[in-house]
Every structure is written in C-alpha cells, then in structure tokens.
Amino acid sequence: MTQTKQVIGRFAPSPSGPLHFGSLVAAIGSYLIAKSTGGKWLVRIEDIDPPREVAGAADVILRQLEAFGFEWDGEVLYQSTRLERYAEVLNDLKQQDLVYACDCTRKQIFAQREDRIYTNVCADKNLAANENSDVAWRMRHGSGKYSFNDHIQGHCQFDQSIYDEDFIIKRKDGLIAYQLAVVVDDIDQGINQVVRGLDILDSTPRQLRLYEALGATPPEYYHLPLALDKNGDKLCKQHGAKAIESENASELLVRALEFLSYPTTPDLKYLSPQDILSNSKLRI
Structure with a gap:
C-alpha cells in the first residue's frame, strides 16, 4: 500500500x-x-x-x-x-563555484539592456572578495529550462532571459536575498x-x-x-x-x-x- x-x-x-x-x-x-x-x-x-x-x-x-x-x-x-544557516549554505555554494562576486552598480546593469536583465558580465572576472567587500553574490544559472506545472496557473514557461540570468542571493549591503532565504x-x-x-x-x-x-x-x-x-x-x-x-x-x-x-x-x-x-x- x-x-x-x-x-x-x-x-x-x-x-x-x-x-x-x-x-x-x-x-x-x-x-x-x-x-x-x-x-x-x-x-x-x-x-x-x-x-x-x-x-x-x-x-x-x-x-x-x-x-x-x-x-x-x-x-x-x-x-x-x-543568518548563520544562510551563510553556511552560501559558503557551500562558493566552494562548488556555483556563485560569484559581482561589483556592478544598478546604473551599469540598466545600461546593459533596456529590460534591465543582468548580462552576467562578472561571471568570469574572478573578483577577489571577502565578507567586507562591496559586492553582491550571484547564483550561476543552470542548464535546465525550469518550467513547471502550477496547480492553478497550469504549465508555466518564461522568457529565456529569466532562465539565463545569474541572480543575486546576497546583496551588496550584506543582506541575504529573498531567493536564497x-x-x-x-x-x-x-x-x-x-x-x-x-x-x-x-x-x-x-x-x-x-x-x-x-x-x-x-x-x-x-x-x-x-x-x-x-x-x-x-x-x-x-x-x-x-x-x-x-x-x-x-x-x-x-x-x-x-x-x-x-x-x-x-x-x-x-x-x-x-x-x-x-x-x-x-x-x-
């Protein structure tokens, strides 16, 4: 059974x-x-x-x-x-090279594309960053499509730019982002x-x-x-x-x-x- x-x-x-x-x-x-x-x-x-x-x-x-x-x-x-738990998970992601530091300003990001989608320009910079650095931490996007079936909205598929954008999981001001928490x-x-x-x-x-x-x-x-x-x-x-x-x-x-x-x-x-x-x- x-x-x-x-x-x-x-x-x-x-x-x-x-x-x-x-x-x-x-x-x-x-x-x-x-x-x-x-x-x-x-x-x-x-x-x-x-x-x-x-x-x-x-x-x-x-x-x-x-x-x-x-x-x-x-x-x-x-x-x-x-907060300690979030820091632990973030550190694990760093060890796996699944996240990276980003020093872009909002003005720079907005100038890259009219729709303000981040173009992952810091992905290969290998910025040296520590806990006191003025950087955000971004999650590297995966290879999947990440579409899903919602029990109310049905099948949900988004523009490719959403799937390809490396998104913030720790903000420049040091606060953990909603997505990670x-x-x-x-x-x-x-x-x-x-x-x-x-x-x-x-x-x-x-x-x-x-x-x-x-x-x-x-x-x-x-x-x-x-x-x-x-x-x-x-x-x-x-x-x-x-x-x-x-x-x-x-x-x-x-x-x-x-x-x-x-x-x-x-x-x-x-x-x-x-x-x-x-x-x-x-x-x-």
Missing part, C-alpha cells in the same frame, strides 16, 4: 506592516489547501530586510492571524534567527506545498535552480490571483493597503473565500472565524 506524504504548507509574511486583504487571501488560500488534505500549516516571519520592516509588525501579524481563526502548527520561525527555509522546514500570490510566479524558476543546486526536491506550487486596488494595482503595504480589522474578521474571511471563487452562503459571515475556517474545504 502506497503511503501519501503529509502536506506541509506555510504562510510567510514580511513584517513591513499589518496584514491587508491581499495578505488574507494568501493566508486563507494556503491554510485551507493544506488543511483540506489533513496537512500542516506553518507560519514564518520573513524578517531579513530591516530597512523595509516596521517595528512591532511581526507581533501585530500574529495577533491578526489569531483573531481571524488561523491555527498554525509548531513554533513560528523568524528568518532573522537563521526562502528556498533554504522551505527545505529545512520540509515544506512541500507553496501557496502564494501570482506576483511571485516569475521568481519560481530561480528558486527551482536553487533546489537543483542544493540537491532538494521542489514543492508543489499554487499561485493565487492577486487582489487589486481601484487603480488595478496589487494591494500592498507599500501602496497603503488598509489593514484588515479583527472586529470584521468573519465578514472579511467570507470576502476572501468569495474572491477565491469558493461557494459561500449568506449566513456564513455570522459564524465565528474559527468555524468558518473549520467548515471550509478549499480544493483547487
């Missing part, structure tokens, strides 16, 4: 402000898709970009999730506690189901390259539609998206379900947030 591996999903907000409706859509989508198969749902705070973080936002986010009825499995993981965390936490917004879709080929380099199996991907503002732009904290209000939790949960084309009933909004989530099965 074949035993199905337990699903482990996650919700990984950055503490750049409280959760808004778009965040709620990602949270409820990832939660219900994982829970519909009896899986686990983890919460990770992606706090490795201090210039973008708002003091106290991480605690606000966790309190919002609780007020909206979400129950996560295990302890919350904070990326800021994992998210893959290392997902591997170490055993994440095998990633449900997130459509705005992250074109990051997936780079992350697949990292899975390949680290000898790990990629997760299953679900990229949800984006909630937009009245101007047609993605709802986001940087554009002043309104924080979700705990006193309207049930109504907002129903709105998020309807946004995801989940069939609802008029009386659903009168249930508690916990009951709405426990009675919902979202399969995509």
Whole structure:
C-alpha cells in the first residue's frame, strides 16, 4: 500500500506592516489547501530586510492571524534567527563555484539592456572578495529550462532571459536575498506545498535552480490571483493597503473565500472565524 506524504504548507509574511486583504487571501488560500488534505500549516516571519520592516509588525501579524481563526502548527520561525544557516549554505555554494562576486552598480546593469536583465558580465572576472567587500553574490544559472506545472496557473514557461540570468542571493549591503532565504527555509522546514500570490510566479524558476543546486526536491506550487486596488494595482503595504480589522474578521474571511471563487452562503459571515475556517474545504 502506497503511503501519501503529509502536506506541509506555510504562510510567510514580511513584517513591513499589518496584514491587508491581499495578505488574507494568501493566508486563507494556503491554510485551507493544506488543511483540506489533513496537512500542516506553518507560519514564518520573513524578517531579513530591516530597512523595509516596521517595528512591532511581526507581533501585530500574529495577533491578526489569531483573531481571524488561523491555527498554525509548531513554533513560528523568524528568518532573522537563521543568518548563520544562510551563510553556511552560501559558503557551500562558493566552494562548488556555483556563485560569484559581482561589483556592478544598478546604473551599469540598466545600461546593459533596456529590460534591465543582468548580462552576467562578472561571471568570469574572478573578483577577489571577502565578507567586507562591496559586492553582491550571484547564483550561476543552470542548464535546465525550469518550467513547471502550477496547480492553478497550469504549465508555466518564461522568457529565456529569466532562465539565463545569474541572480543575486546576497546583496551588496550584506543582506541575504529573498531567493536564497526562502528556498533554504522551505527545505529545512520540509515544506512541500507553496501557496502564494501570482506576483511571485516569475521568481519560481530561480528558486527551482536553487533546489537543483542544493540537491532538494521542489514543492508543489499554487499561485493565487492577486487582489487589486481601484487603480488595478496589487494591494500592498507599500501602496497603503488598509489593514484588515479583527472586529470584521468573519465578514472579511467570507470576502476572501468569495474572491477565491469558493461557494459561500449568506449566513456564513455570522459564524465565528474559527468555524468558518473549520467548515471550509478549499480544493483547487
């Protein structure tokens, strides 16, 4: 008898402000898709970009999730506690010559191509660099196409320039880039189901390259539609998206379900947030 591996999903907000409706859509989508198969749902705070973080936002986010009825499995993981782990992985990649130092400025990169795709000009420079050097570290692109099948968007294939670009995994300012941190965390936490917004879709080929380099199996991907503002732009904290209000939790949960084309009933909004989530099965 074949035993199905337990699903482990996650919700990984950055503490750049409280959760808004778009965040709620990602949270409820990832939660219900994982829970519909009896899986686990983890919460990770992606706090490795201090210039973008708002003091106290991480605690606000966790309190919002609780007020909206979400129950996560295990302890919350904070990326800021994992800097040594990221440095270890980066050093391993250096030893394998899978990364290289790059001293290009944004102005130089923008001048190379109109679409601002980096042309890998530092790949063969062999720049001498140490921890104090003013350089970024780039991952060498692989030979694969890194297309993938998304459970919502279908088969995803991108322009060749995305596959051929050597991308940053450690920034010039010394901060670990999102691409490396998210893959290392997902591997170490055993994440095998990633449900997130459509705005992250074109990051997936780079992350697949990292899975390949680290000898790990990629997760299953679900990229949800984006909630937009009245101007047609993605709802986001940087554009002043309104924080979700705990006193309207049930109504907002129903709105998020309807946004995801989940069939609802008029009386659903009168249930508690916990009951709405426990009675919902979202399969995509």
